[in-house]
Amino acid sequence: MTADTNRRTARVERNTLETRIRVSLDLDGTGRSSFQTGLPFLDHMLDQVARHGLIDLEVVAEGDLHIDAHHTAEDLGITLGQALSQALGDKKGIRRYGHAYVPLDEALSRVVIDLSGRPGLEFHCAFTRPLIGAFDVDLFREFFQGLVNHAGLTLHIDNLRGANAHHQAETIFKAFGRALRMAVEPDARMGGILPSTKGSL
Numbered sequence: 001m002t003a004d005t006n007r008r009t010a011r012v013e014r015n016t017l018e019t020r021i022r023v024s025l026d027l028d029g030t031g032r033s034s035f036q037t038g039l040p041f042l043d044h045m046l047d048q049v050a051r052h053g054l055i056d057l058e059v060v061a062e063g064d065l066h067i068d069a070h071h072t073a074e075d076l077g078i079t080l081g082q083a084l085s086q087a088l089g090d091k092k093g094i095r096r097y098g099h100a101y102v103p104l105d106e107a108l109s110r111v112v113i114d115l116s117g118r119p120g121l122e123f124h125c126a127f128t129r130p131l132i133g134a135f136d137v138d139l140f141r142e143f144f145q146g147l148v149n150h151a152g153l154t155l156h157i158d159n160l161r162g163a164n165a166h167h168q169a170e171t172i173f174k175a176f177g178r179a180l181r182m183a184v185e186p187d188a189r190m191g192g193i194l195p196s197t198k199g200s201l
Helices: 040-053 070-088 138-151 165-184
Strands: 002-004 009-015 019-026 033-036 056-063 097-104 107-114 120-124 154-161
Touching: 009 070, 019 070, 033 040, 040 056, 040 070, 040 165, 056 070, 070 138, 097 165, 107 165, 120 138, 138 154, 154 165
Parallel strands: 033 056, 120 154
Antiparallel strands: 002 009, 009 019, 019 056, 097 107, 107 154
8 A cells, every 4th residue: 555645545455365456536626537347337436536526536446346346346345445545644624524416307316425534334325226237236335334344434324215216326426526526625624723622543
């Protein structure tokens, strides 16, 4: 793992017997992205995070897709979480909290983030079908669980309504990107102070 302390960037490689994953990110980017994961719909969702979060994000993954997509989706979340933690550093001067509501036609999702240092996930989405194309919707929870466990953040995801599973997923990932953008944003009024009464995050 490497991190650039001048710019909030990180590059993480994670290799197991099941997956080989490389993630590069820049929290102060412009939304540029590149994905090679073998999971086209998840690539499409990660592109929403980069674009709406203004995060430059590059992901390359090779996984045991001949078995199924579970290991790849979960390990992508883990590796992205590690990269996010690295890029955030000591978290001094950030807003810490972020939230967003995002609609797409009939679908509406809300995402709330606390960069608390404590992993916690509340994921509430009753998808209207089990597959989006060939992608198993159960794997969205696995992706976000891996991410929160390794980024050390509290994440509440609520799909408030939706009839189209693609729209449900897209509003979740767009809202996550926008909430993350708010949470990691430098807050000039904090003056480099850690946003916590405990003295650590």
